Amino acid sequence: MPRPRSLTPDRLATATLTVIDRDGLDALTMRAVAKELGMATMSLYRYVTDKDELEMLVVDHVLSGVNLAVPPGDWRERITELLSRVRKQVLAHSAVVPLLLRHRHSVPSSMVLIEATLAILTDAGFAGERRVIAQRTIVAFLFGMLQNEHYGPLSGPGTAVMAAQERFPLLAETAALARDVAGDAEFHKGLAVVLRGLADG
Amino acid sequence: MPRPRSLTPDRLATATLTVIDRDGLDALTMRAVAKELGMATMSLYRYVTDKDELEMLVVDHVLSGVNLAVPPGDWRERITELLSRVRKQVLAHSAVVPLLLRHRHSVPSSMVLIEATLAILTDAGFAGERRVIAQRTIVAFLFGMLQNEHYGPLSGPGTAVMAAQERFPLLAETAALARDVAGDAEFHKGLAVVLRGLADG
DNA sequence: CTCGTAGATGTACGTTGTACGCCTACGTCG
DNA sequence: CGACGTAGGCGTACAACGTACATCTACGAG
Numbered sequence: 001m002p003r004p005r006s007l008t009p010d011r012l013a014t015a016t017l018t019v020i021d022r023d024g025l026d027a028l029t030m031r032a033v034a035k036e037l038g039m040a041t042m043s044l045y046r047y048v049t050d051k052d053e054l055e056m057l058v059v060d061h062v063l064s065g066v067n068l069a070v071p072p073g074d075w076r077e078r079i080t081e082l083l084s085r086v087r088k089q090v091l092a093h094s095a096v097v098p099l100l101l102r103h104r105h106s107v108p109s110s111m112v113l114i115e116a117t118l119a120i121l122t123d124a125g126f127a128g129e130r131r132v133i134a135q136r137t138i139v140a141f142l143f144g145m146l147q148n149e150h151y152g153p154l155s156g157p158g159t160a161v162m163a164a165q166e167r168f169p170l171l172a173e174t175a176a177l178a179r180d181v182a183g184d185a186e187f188h189k190g191l192a193v194v195l196r197g198l199a200d201g
Numbered sequence: 202m203p204r205p206r207s208l209t210p211d212r213l214a215t216a217t218l219t220v221i222d223r224d225g226l227d228a229l230t231m232r233a234v235a236k237e238l239g240m241a242t243m244s245l246y247r248y249v250t251d252k253d254e255l256e257m258l259v260v261d262h263v264l265s266g267v268n269l270a271v272p273p274g275d276w277r278e279r280i281t282e283l284l285s286r287v288r289k290q291v292l293a294h295s296a297v298v299p300l301l302l303r304h305r306h307s308v309p310s311s312m313v314l315i316e317a318t319l320a321i322l323t324d325a326g327f328a329g330e331r332r333v334i335a336q337r338t339i340v341a342f343l344f345g346m347l348q349n350e351h352y353g354p355l356s357g358p359g360t361a362v363m364a365a366q367e368r369f370p371l372l373a374e375t376a377a378l379a380r381d382v383a384g385d386a387e388f389h390k391g392l393a394v395v396l397r398g399l400a401d402g
Numbered sequence: 403c404t405c406g407t408a409g410a411t412g413t414a415c416g417t418t419g420t421a422c423g424c425c426t427a428c429g430t431c432g
Numbered sequence: 433c434g435a436c437g438t439a440g441g442c443g444t445a446c447a448a449c450g451t452a453c454a455t456c457t458a459c460g461a462g
Contacts, residue, residue, distance in 0.1 A: 002427075002428055003426080003427050003428045003438080003441085004428075004439095004440085029417085030420080031417090031418080039441075041419095041442085041443095042420075042422095042441075042443080043442065045420075046439085046441075050419080050420080098303070105353035105359055111372055114363075114369075114372055118371040128378060129378060131378075132355075132375055132379045132387075133390045136346075136355070136379075137346075137395070139349065140342055140346040140348070141338070141341055141342055144345025145337075145341040147302060147344060147348075148337055151302075151303070151305070154337075158306055162315075168316040170320060170323055171312055171315055171316045174332055174336060177329060177330060177333055178333045178337075181333055186333075186334065186337055189334045190334055190337060190341060192398075193334065193335070193338050193398035193399055193402055194338070194394065195398070197393075197394035197396070197398025197399070198394055200398070203406070203409070203458080204407080204409050204458050204459045204460085207410085231451080232449080232450095240411085241410065242412095243410075243411060244409075244411065247408085247409055251450080
């Protein structure tokens with residue numbers, strides 16, 4: 001009846017994502033988002049109950065950008081395609097990774113994502129507890145790997161430090177090798193391991 | 202020469218962990234830790250440069266509690282034993298999980314843990330890039346699964362919500378099944394999948 | 403006993419999330 | 433077409449946080 005809303009959840013999520021992408025996660029404050037939208041800080045609270053809900057909006061927005069319609073084919077290729085799309089979408093906004101890890105269980109789009117994964121698995125003959133384990137293992141790998149890539153990329157300084165550790169010879173040797181492994185290759189080869197294990201189970 | 206230090210890093214980490222275990226992660230403030238130690242807030246800064254370093258101290262302390270001397274035997278059993286110990290140790294302080302995810306790449310004890318894993322893998326004949334992938338995949342699984350268990354345990358309310366989703370039939374069916382899967386079983390069966398995939402590679 | 407050094411502390415400031423109360427613009431109804 | 437009630441928008445204010453800074457103090461070495 002009264003004054004209409006001037007913001008959509010999507011617009012709010014987009015503005016928040018803009019702030020994060022431009023200035024980093026530390027710069028994500030209610031004041032910064034409000035300024036980005038050209039409105040007063042407290043006005044945001046007409047749309048979210050607190051900052052956590054704003055963060056969930058962003059996470060949901062990012063995950064919603066993934067195209068879930070993977071072409072038919074071998075189930076392993078389909079899972080690989082789906083997860084690659086998620087990874088690509090996430091890496092396009094890498095500063096949101098910490099938020100993703102925290103809120104992925106609470107956003108609607110993650111249910112959509114899980115349903116898509118389960119559809120592929122079901123098509124491939126997975127059922128019952130075996131499907132539960134498959135689903136959870138795949139998701140654990142996906143987000144574990146995103147975490148690896150975000151906090152400790154093989155090409156990053158951490159690997160260099162490890163390569164110089166005389167106290168840990170295997171670590172040093174492995175880290176030296178790892179510096180030449182691209183993130184893409186790491187992800188796909190790791191995923192291949194998981195999928196092979198699923199196929200043989 | 203002058204006044205000796207009254208705190209060891211270990212004592213600082215223990216006090217911090219006490220606060221976290223007792224009052225939760227939100228209650229982790231410099232003031233709370235100082236009170237726990239019976240000293241002034243600013244005194245902590247003689248031992249850490251900022252709060253992040255305090256958090257790393259805790260993470261390192263927790264991971265250091267893992268006994269890395271796994272008995273000889275089949276490499277898959279050895280990896281399973283090692284990861285189970287890490288998991289057990291972490292679940293004994295489950296409120297630190299978010300800190301663990303954030304800081305695990307920056308603490309010394311994680312290098313020790315990686316070295317131990319690499320030793321088992323090397324014994325089993327893993328080498329070169331294959332060992333790099335194996336290591337990273339195992340770690341991704343471990344922390345991805347801990348994340349799963351912490352933020353969205355199969356026995357938790359999230360699963361109940363999913364089981365009631367009419368819009369997502371597969372999700373609902375799978376979630377209903379999942380409620381009966383214990384965390385232990387989930388972890389071990391998922392790990393078995395990963396290890397099988399590694400063996401066949 | 404004295405002294406220099408580094409540990410311990412108290413105060414204070416800037417930043418954050420957000421509770422609260424007021425003002426205002428709009429859709430609806432007379 | 434005008435008055436009204438409702439919900440959106442906003443400004444102020446506050447408590448809690450991390451931590452910079454200046455000061456005081458207790459100890460080991462001489």
